[in-house]
Amino acid sequence: MNAPLGYIGDRPSQRLIPAEPIVRLERISKTFPGRDGQPVTALRETDLSVQQGSILGVIGRSGAGKSTLIRLVNGLEKPTTGKVIVDGADIAALPEAALRHARRSIGMIFQHFNLLSSRTAAQNVALPLEVAGYDKAEIRTRVEELLALVGLTDKRNRYPSELSGGQKQRVGIARALATKPKVLLSDEATSALDPETTRSILDLLGRINAELGLTILLITHEMAVIRSIAREVAVIEGGRIVEQGDVFEVFTRPQHEVTRSFLADEAGRALPPYVAGRLRSEASPGSQAVVRIGFRGPHATDPVLSRLARDLNIETNILSGSVDEIAGRPFGTLVVGVPEAALATTLDFLKQYGLDTEVLGHVA
Amino acid sequence: MSPEMIRLIAASTGETLYMVAVAALIATAFGLPLGIFLATSGKGELFAAPWVNRVLGVVVNATRSTPFIILVVAIIPFTRLIAGTSIGTSAAIVPLTIAATPFIARLIEGAIREVDQGLVEAARAFGASPLQIVLKVLVPEALPGIVLGLTLAIVSLLGFSAMVGAVGGGGLGDLGIRYGYQRFMPEMMLAVVVVLIVLVQAVQTIGDRLARHLNKRIRHA
Numbered sequence: 359m360n361a362p363l364g365y366i367g368d369r370p371s372q373r374l375i376p377a378e379p380i381v382r383l384e385r386i387s388k389t390f391p392g393r394d395g396q397p398v399t400a401l402r403e404t405d406l407s408v409q410q411g412s413i414l415g416v417i418g419r420s421g422a423g424k425s426t427l428i429r430l431v432n433g434l435e436k437p438t439t440g441k442v443i444v445d446g447a448d449i450a451a452l453p454e455a456a457l458r459h460a461r462r463s464i465g466m467i468f469q470h471f472n473l474l475s476s477r478t479a480a481q482n483v484a485l486p487l488e489v490a491g492y493d494k495a496e497i498r499t500r501v502e503e504l505l506a507l508v509g510l511t512d513k514r515n516r517y518p519s520e521l522s523g524g525q526k527q528r529v530g531i532a533r534a535l536a537t538k539p540k541v542l543l544s545d546e547a548t549s550a551l552d553p554e555t556t557r558s559i560l561d562l563l564g565r566i567n568a569e570l571g572l573t574i575l576l577i578t579h580e581m582a583v584i585r586s587i588a589r590e591v592a593v594i595e596g597g598r599i600v601e602q603g604d605v606f607e608v609f610t611r612p613q614h615e616v617t618r619s620f621l622a623d624e625a626g627r628a629l630p631p632y633v634a635g636r637l638r639s640e641a642s643p644g645s646q647a648v649v650r651i652g653f654r655g656p657h658a659t660d661p662v663l664s665r666l667a668r669d670l671n672i673e674t675n676i677l678s679g680s681v682d683e684i685a686g687r688p689f690g691t692l693v694v695g696v697p698e699a700a701l702a703t704t705l706d707f708l709k710q711y712g713l714d715t716e717v718l719g720h721v722a
Numbered sequence: 723m724s725p726e727m728i729r730l731i732a733a734s735t736g737e738t739l740y741m742v743a744v745a746a747l748i749a750t751a752f753g754l755p756l757g758i759f760l761a762t763s764g765k766g767e768l769f770a771a772p773w774v775n776r777v778l779g780v781v782v783n784a785t786r787s788t789p790f791i792i793l794v795v796a797i798i799p800f801t802r803l804i805a806g807t808s809i810g811t812s813a814a815i816v817p818l819t820i821a822a823t824p825f826i827a828r829l830i831e832g833a834i835r836e837v838d839q840g841l842v843e844a845a846r847a848f849g850a851s852p853l854q855i856v857l858k859v860l861v862p863e864a865l866p867g868i869v870l871g872l873t874l875a876i877v878s879l880l881g882f883s884a885m886v887g888a889v890g891g892g893g894l895g896d897l898g899i900r901y902g903y904q905r906f907m908p909e910m911m912l913a914v915v916v917v918l919i920v921l922v923q924a925v926q927t928i929g930d931r932l933a934r935h936l937n938k939r940i941r942h943a
Contacts, residue, residue, distance in 0.1 A: 460849075461849040462848065468843075470840055473841075473844075475863060475938050475939040476865065476938050485845075486848035489858065490849060517938040519938060534848070537849070
């Protein structure tokens, strides 16, 4: 290791050289020996960077390679080719002892919590500290701090079997933060939790990111998780990152088909069944064009449709719609039916207002 | 029942307890590390050494498939080397230990393999070394299973100890054969069986209670 392991308190702003991503995967490929002798490729020539202090969400279907990706970052898996740079050190090239040391600055939480059933909440949180050789008094103070941080002070002497799923994940988070890591890896940490508990765990992660400046890399198969916590998103499919960027950008202007399919279930993007069932790709006599309008940021609340009716005398037929908040910014979606004859004029008009339009098809 | 008989039963019970206790202790001392190694040395595991693992596995199986009475006789030269004699209660501890060690090793291997691999992954992720994973994760998590395994091993040792009369080992089993069967004293046979039943019950009860106390996976009232 080239640098002493810092405390959580080392804010990004205190670093002398900013702008260097804290996690950088460079041209990573990973193949596993398959069962029938055919090697299985989990990742192909993948690049990914996480900026210090950011929250990056990687979303993909099961088998897309996201588990492998996150396990490369703390060296639980070694890449077949490529580099894994975390806080300046190439994790993939470190010898075992140095790797163990480096892992103390990379916390990890898991879908199934992975707590020791034989240890109480406090003892579970203490384990990484015992392993790192802290003395007893230090461990006691640190454990109390961490339990207070995750709101479990009163549960310190409970065994995992006596805790709810959300409480177990809080213990998992406290344990992951014990050695004051710079990066937190979250492996589907909310996938085994109900929606309400998921929300409270994501809030906690968001708070830890904001208050401690901790960089978070999370993988998930749920867009809702990305939407509520991540600042950046990477979409992984077939071992490649197919789309990456700011969460608001990707949510409101998805480029890749896989991203669109993940967003299809999001509120406002799904067509009501009575429209979806009658949708045709060609216009026919008497049909209407179905147009999706995306209202981003400043235009999200503009009364555009009434202006369309007033200024151009074009009447539209609202089929579905919603207004939502993504990464803290408002985003609206409207699906409208437009007379075929007025389609071109309408699209021009909407573009003048800076709105996104997409012709989905035609209904008779 | 004459005072002489009671004295004989008491002495034999003492011999049995002595043999079983010492054999269980030594067999655990060897069987515990052996079991842990068997559970962690397979391909891709913490102390991966697949060939050593395979060879040890074969040795363990071979020892376990040898009938105990044959083992007792077959290793007489080895027993003499260790105990200085091949006859008597102390000498009988040698074959008992050798029979119990691979048995205990397999039971402990099984208990360790029951531990969720997710815990090993979590421990690796926070920087634990393989030895720390064994001592701080695998053994504590497997402890209830290990205690149940050792209980089973002690009960089996009580059974095995009945056969060491063949080399003058003494003990309850020997008493039952020589007095109850060969001298046709059914009351002696009955007394021996009753004492053995009480011993087995006591060992099993203590083992079960201890395992339940150690098992934090289930909620206790």
